[in-house]
Amino acid sequence: MAQADVEVVEDMNVEGGPEAGEAVQVLRRVFGYEAFRGSQQEIIEHVIGGGDAVVLMPTGGGKSLCYQIPALVRGGVGVVVSPLIALMQDQVDALRALGVRAGFLNSTQDIEERRLVEAEFLAGELDLLYLAPERLRVEQTLSLLDRGKISLFAIDEAHCVAQWGHDFRPDYLALSMLHERWPEVPRIALTATATEATHTEITTRLRMAEARHFVASFDRPNIQYRIAAKNEPKRQLLELLREEHAGDAGIIYCLSRASVEKTAQFLVENGIAAVPYHAGLDPRTRAEHQARFLREDGLVVVATIAFGMGIDKPDVRFVAHLDLPKSVEGYYQETGRAGRDGQPSTAWLAYGLQDVVQQRKLIDGSEGDDAHRRRLSAHLDAMLALCETVECRRVRLLAYFGQESGACGNCDTCLAPPQTWDATVPAQKLLSTVVRLQRERGQKFGAGQIIDILLGKKTAKVIQFDHDALSVFGIGADLREAEWRGVVRQLLAQGLLAVEGDYGTLVLTEASGGVLRGDRQVPMRREPEKAARAARAKAKRAPVDLPEEALPVFEALRDWRGRTAKEQGVPAYVIFHDATLREIAVLRPASLDGLGGINGVGENKLAKYGQPILEVLAGRGTTDGGDAAGAGSGSDHAPPEPPDDIEEPPDDIDW
Structure with missing residues (x-):
């Protein structure tokens, strides 16, 4: 998750100053940013000081920095508990690209690879070590941690501990033992999705009653929320993709595996690059589709809810649901996978009578006692209220998480108020x-x-x-x-x-x-008939955040980044995020010193990529503010294609 969180910092209007302590110095030197935003610095300094923290911050809000920087400042190795085995390699690659000594231990490694990482941990040659929660139930892992020096425990996706939450993982229930076994090691639990009830359950089950709690706004103003009445949903989806998101990367959620397969096939038959993703596929196929989503430009994944938790791909331009989500928490987390780079994105849901009937039947037939079914019904009722509201969708969504807001002007009910x-x-x-x-x-x-x-x-x-x-x-x-x-x-x-x-x-x-x-x-x-048209018109009028003369420079930088990522076998976002390339394209620095002042260009990346970037700038544009070479006419003026910075989902989990 480090990559996306670092990227969000790229888009932040951060505040801070030279009087800031060692944490700010690490932020500048390693990550390439001048200062923190929001409560990041307060959280980081609290954890550096040895305090426990529970952090609720929206997807893309910069959570990973809240444990990465303390791990770099405190003595020892930061142990990150993450449920996303399939993401660990890319998380580690992104950190290593920054010069951070990171490693992971999971079932994908052979014995020699594990022994190497274990030796690095014991020798103090790691800054961060990623583990799946299942690993902490193995005595061999606990013994290994006993022999090393741990700087902190970070419990990522902490909502997985909530038994009636949307992503419950039973192995998370055992994480309360961390404080019992290592009472002097600070813990930080982080999640992007939690109601007050889930927040309380996280605190209770992880035994973090003495922790400080940090709750940021859950608002994602760049996401346009739209819920459409179902009327040939595949046709509606195709219209959305063709008219608003041609060539964009996105995720489409379906309830069943059969629906996933049929929808992916339908899109391919209509000229849209799409792949299915669900637990019924063999592991090799799932891994291949996931890797393609990470590394290819503009691929659409049609998936069950197994896909996407913890995904860090910054350029997901849309998330679509062809079936009604079971809860507002699940819906918020899934839609939050769009627009992590802060650029305009769409959360679109097709909703109809059969969805309600189907979900009610699933609840009636679910395992568990009456209390469990009542809880599921309450989740569904809240989701239906969001679908049927005549108020601003964002106001209703944030109210579910106990936060107040005004009408956003960027959802379907604001753009075309229903009667x-x-x-x-x-x-x-x-x-x-x-x-x-x-x-x-x-x-x-x-x-x-x-x-x-x-x-x-x-x-x-x-x-x-x-x-x-x-x-x-x-x-x-x-x-x-x-x-x-x-x-x-x-x-x-x-x-x-x-x-x-x-x-x-x-x-x-x-x-x-x-x-x-x-x-x-x-x-x-x-439903007003003009609602969809109004939303589409707003999406098409979304402002381009680059001056016209910078577009060909940005494209040249993206081409370079794509080639470099392919040579290194990593997703493009590991090299640089789009936000960094946009700033380079606009400012066009003429020297390494100038390039080092760009947000997202830390010391390690400046040394590694600085000269090639200056060569790209010299070949495609001037450094005195003049017109970029080749910016005269033609297709160079077209808006940039979606970036190939891609992040990953959990193909090791299927609910």
């Missing part, structure tokens, strides 16, 4: 149909049959069951089928209707009676 309408009479008609089927016929049916009855459709099934003889037959002809499906969806979301059994039949709830008696009004959301 509300009094759906009390349609709700009564629909609920009456359910009642009459049950009471008069002893029958239960799903939404499709009930809507056909309301519309007065004489389908084969309607005729078979003699439903055209019901008194409610045809009483709903004033609404279209799509509108009736919206009524059913929102009745389910409001708890005025429920789903029952394997076939998704509709039944009344305790609250239904109030509607039927006329004691309760039923306001509903009406």
Whole structure:
């Protein structure tokens, strides 16, 4: 995770000064930045001083620096507990590119590789050592740590300890023993996603009651949140990709493996480079697809939720959901994988009646006791409230995490405010149909049959069951089928209707009676047809953050970076992030000293890449502020292609 967090610092308006201590010196010398932002420095100095910390900071907010720098300042080796085996190699590569002595121990290594890392640890030749939580349940690992000097323990993705969270990992429950076995070693637990309940559970289960707590704003203003009513979702997705994200890297989430495969195939057939990712693929294929996503430019991954936790790819321009997420926490974390570089990005969700029915059925059939099912229902209710809100999506999303905000002006409900309408009479008609089927016929049916009855459709099934003889037959002809499906969806979301059994039949709830008696009004959301167009127009008007004359210089730098990354066998972001290349392209320094003043160019990278960059600048642009060579006309003026800086997901986990 180090790479992306360092990149966020590149885009920060940081504050600090020469009076800052050793931590700031490490930030400047190793990472190439002048000062910290937000609470980073306070967290770092607290941990350097030996204190425990619980840190809640949004994806891309700079969490990794909060343990990397203390590990470099304190004596000993910083031990990082991460659930993401598949990411460790790239995390270590990125740190080594900065001159940081990093290593990892996991099951992907052979015995000689492990012995080498163990020897480096014991000899004090490492600054950071990455371990999976499973390793800390092995006595051999504990014995190894006993023989070395540990500067701190960093527990990354700490929400995995929350038993009813969205990414629960049972091995995290054993991490409370860290303080028991090494009471003098400070601990820092970090996560990007936590409600107050999850925050409390992290603190309790890790036994960090005495820790200081640092909670940053969860707002990601560069992400445009959009939730669209499902209407041929694959077609809607294709429209999104073609009109707004042509050639962009992105992630598409589906609920089932079969849907992942079909969606990836659909995109490929329509000319979009896409690969599937789920636990049903053999490990070699998953590893290959993951590596391609990290190293190729503009690849789309269609995945189950197994893909993406901890992913550090800065240029993911969109995250799309073709199925409803199970919780707001899961949705926030998954959408947070977009736009880690701070550039405009899209979080798009297609949502329909079948999503609600399906999720309710999954909860009813889930393992666990009634309390567990109630908790799952509460998660779903919060997600449905986000989907059905007529308020700003961002306000609702942040409120879920206990944070206040104003309307953002950059979500679908802000760009095209939806209307509300009094759906009390349609709700009564629909609920009456359910009642009459049950009471008069002893029958239960799903939404499709009930809507056909309301519309007065004489389908084969309607005729078979003699439903055209019901008194409610045809009483709903004033609404279209799509509108009736919206009524059913929102009745389910409001708890005025429920789903029952394997076939998704509709039944009344305790609250239904109030509607039927006329004691309760039923306001509903009406989707404005212009919402999607308004959001697309806003996306297309997103400002380009480079002056026109700098674009060909930026492209030349990206070409150099791509070749260099390929030669070294690492993702391009390990060389430099786009933010650094953009600053170089605009300022075009003429000397190594000038280049060393660019954010993200630390001592190690300046020594390694400084001269080649100056050669690129000399060949493609002037250093006195004049026009870049070749910037006269033609395709050089096109906006830059998406960068090949890519980060990684967990192909060792599948939930």
